[in-house]
Amino acid sequence: MVGLATVFGAGGGTSSYSEVEQTDLIVMWGSNARAAHPIFFHHVLKGVRNGAKLYVVDPRRSETAQWADLWLGLDVGTDIALSNTIAREIIHAGLANRGFIERATSNYEAYAASVEEWTLERGSAVTGVPAGAIRELAHAFATAPTAQLCWTLGITEHHNGVDNVLSLINLALLCGHVGRPNAGLNPLRGQNNVQGGGDMGALPNRLPGFQDVEDDAARAKFDAAWGSVIPSRNGRNLTQMFEAMSEGSLTGLFVVGENPAQSEADVSHAVHLLESLDHLVVQDIFLTKTAELADVVLPGSASWCEAEGTVTNSERRVQRVRKAIDPPGGARDDIAIIVELARAMGHDWPNRSSEDVWNELRSLSPMHRGMTYARLEELGGIQWPCYSEDALEPTFLHGRLWAERPEDRGRLAPFSVVVDEPPVESCTPEFPLRLTTGRRLDSYNTGVQSGGFSSPLRFGETVDVSPEDAASLGVADGEVVRIASPRGAVTAPVRVDPALRPGLVFMTMHFPDEVNTNLLTIDAVDPKSGTAEFKAAAVRIERLEAAVAGD
Amino acid sequence: MDLKISSSVATSGERAAVDAVIGAPAPDEPGALRGGTNLRAVRGGEALRGIRHQLLPVLHSVNDRIGWISRGAINYVAERMDVAPAEVYGVASFYALFSMEPRERRQVHACVDLACRAMGGPREEDLPEGVHPSPCLGACERAPAALVMEAGATVRHELAAPLATGELAALAGGAWPSAESAVASATPQVARGDSTLVLLGRVGRVDPSSLDDYRAHDGYRALARAIEIGPEAVVAEVTASGLVGRGGAAFPTGRKWQAVAGQPAAPHHLVCNADESEPGTFKDRVVLEGDPFSLIEAMTIAAYATGCAHGWIYLRGEYPRALASLERAIAACRGSGLLGDDVLGAGFAFDVTIIRGAGAYICGEETAIFNSIEGYRGEPRNKPPFPVESGLFGKPTVINNVETLVNVPHILLRGGAEWAAQGSEGSKGRKLFCVSGAVREPGVYEVEFGPTLRDLIGLAGGMRDGSELGAVLLGGAAGGFVGPGDLDLPLTMEATRAAGATLGSGVVLVLDRSVDxxxxxxxxxxxxxxxxxxxxxxxxxxxxxxxxxxxxxxxxxxxxxxxxxxxxxxxxxxxxxxxxxxxxxxxxxxxxxxxxxxxx
Amino acid sequence: MTDTVTGLSVRRAVALTIDGEQVSVAEGSTILDACRSMGKEVPTLCYGDTITPKNACRVCMVEVTGSRVLVPSCSRKVEAGMEVVTRSERVDHSRRMVLELLGSSVDLSLTRNVARWNAEYGAQPDRHGPAAQPGSGRDDAVTGHHEPADGTVASNVHQPVKVDNELYVRDYSKCILCYQCVDACGEQWQNTFAIAVAGRGFDARISTEFDVSLPDSACVYCGNCIQVCPTGALMFSSEHAMRADGTWREEDQSQVTTVCPYCGVGCSLTLHVQDNEIVKVTSPSDHSVTHGNLCIKGRFGFQHVQNRGEPRD
Incomplete structure (x- = not known):
């Protein structure tokens, strides 16, 4: 969200699902949407059936990669190297969209100079991808009349995740694949309302509607509406909060619908910090590991079926969630909990319906203004921005960049000079394997929700290894092994997976109670986004007999 | 795609059979040996799915070589062609000639269909152990018939017809049919030296494997004439000839060609329906075995007239001799520049692919044939859209039956008007009839439209000694029966239609009174x-x-x-x-x- | 024609006559669309609104002037000046026979409207003979061969129910071969191709490769096949169990549409609720995100809100 906001001023995907069906070329980069975003992938497949070319960039030959016209299996954490190499190839082949660059972008010269060192040879050496494959993707992307570039956590869950995003935005700017129908940038959100949380200002530097906290005029509007003074400085992101806990400057925490005691990288450290807080309040529908640490637990309601409200999806579509069942006894509506808390703090807030709250939001956030509940109902959701109650905006963002008159173009979109940085943790003789993490189709995050149903597809946590590594380690499919990183160790059965190449191993975070993968992952974070480098740790795998003997 | 492949692995023989059709996998393609750059880049998608039309040939190749199609073979096909195993299974199980269960390499198929039954052939329940009942094998003039197939590196097919007493048991026991001459016995008019034959003019008289011999007997003069007058004039001649489709539906050929020629969508396809499966029908087989070049020439003319760059012959799977004959002819034409990038140096490209059917009568239906060629189950499509608009691969397509096409060179040489002067008012030109059953000389008969049923039976030597006419099946299983009282029915389209009968594919199966x-x-x-x-x-x-x-x-x-x-x-x-x-x-x-x- | 600004297609109107009445519908509409726009009921069985019509059941046939045979209204596009007759002796005969042929060979007990249509069209499936005993060999049928029928019983597709996993039940005794599950699993939506039509003729059946169990197949349990199944041949295990127990009460169920709680795609879920319990999840077929499709999480991942006994450890 940070990367897109930096370049375009709005932290949302620039395109729409329906446009993916109509585009000429789709790049899925660091996204296993087939498993992680299956219904988005339906739209990709419509596009493919309509004749779009599909390129997939992923260290694993994932389910998504198996659909590709060409899969590029780069080394974990070499995305910027690959992107810069593609950029140089496009520039040198004379395929850059000069007209768009001149009209709509800034900082091109510096960018072009920065990628100059990334010859196909060097890019191939750094990423591991054959030069011919890089060249093919570069030329296909640049010559496609329209192209969609989609990414997920394979791009963002790195210590330099924002730079990774910027490097992909650079490619779209270079070829003019943004601000036009059927061309655009699509970050696929991992959770159902990540986009909505950002839209609503659940970011340390934003007010609802992506209005800047440090913008006095914007703040004044909210001050007036809320009868209160909003702090004028940006707040802390999740990582900074944990840092503050570590320093002792943050001693109380209110956690709503998150489970950091299991979801944080280097999780034993995180648990220690949560335990050392003066006061921890958790509002959740489950008694999560985090809730077990809390001083007070507020049982909430499941927002998607026990309460009314809205969520925003990855194509910026605001949709209604509705109450279908009553929450279990004792659990309460989240708005009611907030109101009660306010009253307990001495503010006599009235009882409000979700529509009341929404209408307040509409009065303060111009991009949501046209979205009445009635219209959301009628249209099956509405994509933002929606400024007026009697019109809809185009399905893509930033068409202004193509405007004829300079004054209509607004702020030019800057190219970003981004530098290739390997993952913080390199593989060493002691920890020779690269561990990367991801999701499986039938499970989700730490399994709190998806653990509730029996799936015929589920086989529990495994450590997936290439056939070659399984052979050289002398381990068989199903054999339980010990996986160790510099931070900790877990045991899990081996699953031999031909989607992996030698040196690369894969685990999920879905079964933390059985196998706590985040004991292995590194908490190196991107200072700009606060996202940790879940995608790259160094590990070794030991047979259990050997491990016991070695200990 | 993200295939789920079971642990069954293809044998080297099965892989070789698949690779023989679609080539060995490139190092960066699925199915290649793991290692090297394919750990870093793999090609897939449309490059693999785009050869779906090879699915039927691939399945044939495995079935021919191994005798059946195993789970491992289906897995390998699935990986190579990016088609799910369930889908491959669904297609393979549509066809009667494929088995997905292990079976002997050698299979004997005995015809239990109408003509063979009527001529004393076996019923299903009479078959010796190990002999499969088969629908009509298209050898009705020599009923009863059986086909022996033996899988192997070189697949062997032999027709046994007419079956001698006890021969079926011998075939089941491993014997091979004795060699016999198929063609001469199928065309009694030729044997009699009838010099008026046109459509059958070369059958039995020229060497079907010799392009030179074909050319020496007027071969390729019609194509030269076509190029001389140009595509529009060719269509005009065919239209003027009054030629209508001989597959049974009797649609005007010229109109069909005109419609495709005028379609802006490209490319156009030409499909020759040689899936002759109507019980009692064998005329196309006789032409293909005896005069294969005439079909190639006719298709080349049709393609030239309608703007088709590629032709497909969908050949019945049970016609091994016709297959060999056509393959030889196509190779010879390619070698002589009569097929290829620049036919006769006239600046147009045309080539032909043979697709073998695999035991499915329905694939003779004009849209089922498209699905079958494209590698799908041979299920008919809903019409509209009609083939001239959206046919093979969704493109404008001319589809004609073999007999229809082989009329074309003669029409061009004689001129459409002169051709149309033959026959009756509603049935112009000439017609091949498949006369079988209780006549003295069963076979393919060529006549100018007009003779009555009585005349035709007379032409076939009359009823066999001791036989008395009980009924005649006109037009095959999809046609209808007429009785002894209908002997004076003229065998024209208009007369049969008026009588509530049909000529269909030209079947005249004459049944003795004793037939049940x-x-x-x-x-x-x-x-x-x-x-x-x-x-x-x-x-x-x-x-x-x-x-x-x-x-x-x-x-x-x-x-x-x-x-x-x-x-x-x-x-x-x-x-x-x-x-x-x-x-x-x-x-x-x-x-x-x-x-x-x-x-x- | 597509408007380049809004991306919305703009369609011309086509005028035709149906049962003597003039009607005008958008170009590209089917005869069925036109009939429905007039409030005219045309029975359909294999038709579903998210799948390209296969026009396999042939119950929706109508007469179109100039056409030798009857025409499937579900897939024939309207043409200007077309004259359509939706009820005539010929049409009714055809519908009656299709209902009889299916009714005598397939268990239509859960297929909506069939009893009413049988009465309306006078269909008597029983007159084709007593039902044959359920068989178990349909998956082993040899293509192009069959045991000769003696006519003492009416052949049918009755067979044992397939239960090989915790989420789905497949009761192919109820399968009318509408192809919708195959198309939903295949190219039209899910592109998993776990199932296909295998075999031929009356022995044609929906099958995995070599009839392997669903867990051994490519099935990913998205439930999109179940959502499109018009006859109850495919059913969620939970519904199947409740029906067996006699506790499934569709008339008491409410349906509420909300958004899936999992990934950020934002799929619309329709929760079918009975006694404050979610008993089934579907997706609206007309929503631009899902078009009626879900993944395993959206389809089955609701249990966490009603596992209300022990807290999760």
Missing amino acids: MVDQLRRIAAFFRDESCGQCVPCRVGTVRQEEIVSRLARGTTPGDLALLRDVGRVMRDASICGLGQTANNAIESAIARLGVLQP
Whole structure:
């Protein structure tokens, strides 16, 4: 969200699902949407059936990669190297969209100079991808009349995740694949309302509607509406909060619908910090590991079926969630909990319906203004921005960049000079394997929700290894092994997976109670986004007999 | 795609059979040995899916070489072509010639169909152990017939016809049929030295493997003429000739060509329907075996006239000799510049691919054929859109039957008007009839439209000694029966139509009075029940109900069953997707109505 | 024609006559669309609004002037000046026979409207004979061959129910071969191709490769096949169990549409609720995100809100 906001001023995907069906070329980069975003992938497949070319960039030959016209299996954490190499190839082949660059972008010269060192040879050496494959993707992307570039956590869950995003935005700017129908940038959100949380200002530097906290005029509007003074400085992101806990400057925490005691990288450290807080309040529908640490637990309601409200999806579509069942006894509506808390703090807030709250939001956030509940109902959701109650905006963002008159173009979109940085943790003789993490189709995050149903597809946590590594380690499919990183160790059965190449191993975070993968992952974070480098740790795998003997 | 492949692995022989059709996998393609750059970049998608039309040839290759198609083989095909195993299985299991269960390399298929039955051939229940019942093998002039197939690196097919007494048991025991001359015996007019033959003019007289011999007998003069007058004039000549489709539907060929020639979508395709499967039909086989170059030349002319760059011959799977004959002819034409990038140096490209059917009568339906070529189940498509608009691969397509096409060179050489002067007012030109059954000299007969049924039987030497005419099946299982009282029926389209009969594919199966008509009807009912593709309810269930009712009636008329049969027949005729279902009741109904069979 | 600004297609109107009445509908509409726009009921069985019509059941046939045979209204596009007759002796006969042929060979007990249509069209499936005993060999049928029928019983597709996993039940005795599950699993939506039509003719059946169990197949349990199944041949295990127990009360169920709680795609879920319990999840077929499709999480991942006994450890 940070990367897109930096370049375009709005932290949302620039395109729409329906446009993916109509585009000429789709790049899925660091996204296993087939498993992680299956219904988005339906739209990709419509596009493919309509004749779009599909390129997939992923260290694993994932389910998504198996659909590709060409899969590029780069080394974990070499995305910027690959992107810069593609950029140089496009520039040198004379395929850059000069007209768009001149009209709509800034900082091109510096960018072009920065990628100059990334010859196909060097890019191939750094990423591991054959030069011919890089060249093919570069030329296909640049010559496609329209192209969609989609990414997920394979791009963002790195210590330099924002730079990774910027490097992909650079490619779209270079070829003019943004601000036009059927061309655009699509970050696929991992959770159902990540986009909505950002839209609503659940970011340390934003007010609802992506209005800047440090913008006095914007703040004044909210001050007036809320009868209160909003702090004028940006707040802390999740990582900074944990840092503050570590320093002792943050001693109380209110956690709503998150489970950091299991979801944080280097999780034993995180648990220690949560335990050392003066006061921890958790509002959740489950008694999560985090809730077990809390001083007070507020049982909430499941927002998607026990309460009314809205969520925003990855194509910026605001949709209604509705109450279908009553929450279990004792659990309460989240708005009611907030109101009660306010009253307990001495503010006599009235009882409000979700529509009341929404209408307040509409009065303060111009991009949501046209979205009445009635219209959301009628249209099956509405994509933002929606400024007026009697019109809809185009399905893509930033068409202004193509405007004829300079004054209509607004702020030019800057190219970003981004530098290739390997993952913080390199593989060493002691920890020779690269561990990367991801999701499986039938499970989700730490399994709190998806653990509730029996799936015929589920086989529990495994450590997936290439056939070659399984052979050289002398381990068989199903054999339980010990996986160790510099931070900790877990045991899990081996699953031999031909989607992996030698040196690369894969685990999920879905079964933390059985196998706590985040004991292995590194908490190196991107200072700009606060996202940790879940995608790259160094590990070794030991047979259990050997491990016991070695200990 | 993200295939789920089971642990069954193809044998080296199965891989070789697949690779023989689509080539060995490139190092960066699925199915290649793991290692090197394919750990870093793998190609897939459309590059693999784009060869879906090789699926039927690939399945044939495995079935030919191994004798059956294993799970491992299907897995390898799936990986190589990016098609899910369930989908491959669904396609393979559509065809009767493929087996997905292990079986002996050697298979004997005995015809149990109408002509062979009528001529003393076996019924299903009579077959020796290890012999499979087969629908009509297209060798009716030599009934009864059987086909022996032996899988192996070089697959071997031999036709045994007519079967000698006890021969079937010998074949089942491993014997091979004795060599015989197929062609001469199939064309008695040729044997008699009839010099008026046109469509059969070269059959039995020229060496079917010699392009030179073909050229020495007027071959390729018509193509030269076509190039001389240009595509529009070719279409005009064909239109003027009054030629209509000989597959049974009798659609004007010129109009079809005109429609495709004018379609802006590209490319255009030409499909020759050589899936001759109508019980009692064997004329196309005789032409293909005896005069294969005439079809290639005709297709080249059709392609030139309609702007097709590629032609497809969908050949019946049970016609090994015709396959060999066509393959030789195509190779010779390619070698002489008569097929290829620049045909005759005239600046147009044309080539031909043979696709073998695999045991499915329905694939003779003009849209089922497209699905089959494209590598899908041979289920008919809904029309509209019609093939001239959206046919093979969704492109404008000319589809003509073999007999229709081989008329074309003669039309060009004689001129459309002169050609149209032959025959009757409603049936212009010449026609091939497949005369089989209780006549002295069964075979393919060429006539100028006009002779009556009596004339044709006379041409075939009259009834066999000791035989007395009981009934004649006109047009095959999809056609209808006529009786001894219909002998003066002129065999023209208009006359048969007026009489409530049809010429269909030109079948004239002459049945002796002693032939068990109820048995014939039961066989027809069983045939359609076996050959329905299963797509639409009227045909899928209607053919089953029809067989049940006929079985009941065969034991003695039961109240209401004749009415029920009429109801079933009517819904099949009115509401089936394609001609198979629409005609599946015709012959049975005609036997009841005209001959009184199954009547109280 | 597509408007380049809004991306919305703009369609011309086509005028035709149906049962003597003039009607005008958008170009590209089917005869069925036109009939429905007039409030005219045309029975359909294999038709579903998210799948390209296969026009396999042939119950929706109508007469169109100039056409030799009846025409499937679900897939025939309207043409200017077309004259359509939706009820005539010929049409009714065809519908009656299709209902009889299916009714005598398939268990239509859960297929909506069939009893009413049987009465309306006078269909008597029983007159085709007593039902044959359920068989178990349909998956082993040899293509192009069958045991000759003696006509003493009416052949049918009755067979044992397939239960090989915790989420789905497949009761192919109820299968009318509408192809919708195959198309939903295959190219039209899910592109998993776990199932296909295998065999031919009356022996044609929906099958995995070599009839392997669903867990051994490519099935990913998205439930998109179940959502499109019009006859109850495919059913969620939970519904199947409740029906067996006699506790499934569709008339008491409410349906509420909300958004899936999992990934950020934002799929619309319709929760079918009975006694404050979610008993089934579907997706609206007309929503631009899902078009009626879900993944395993959206389809089955609701249990966590009603596992209300022990807290999760």
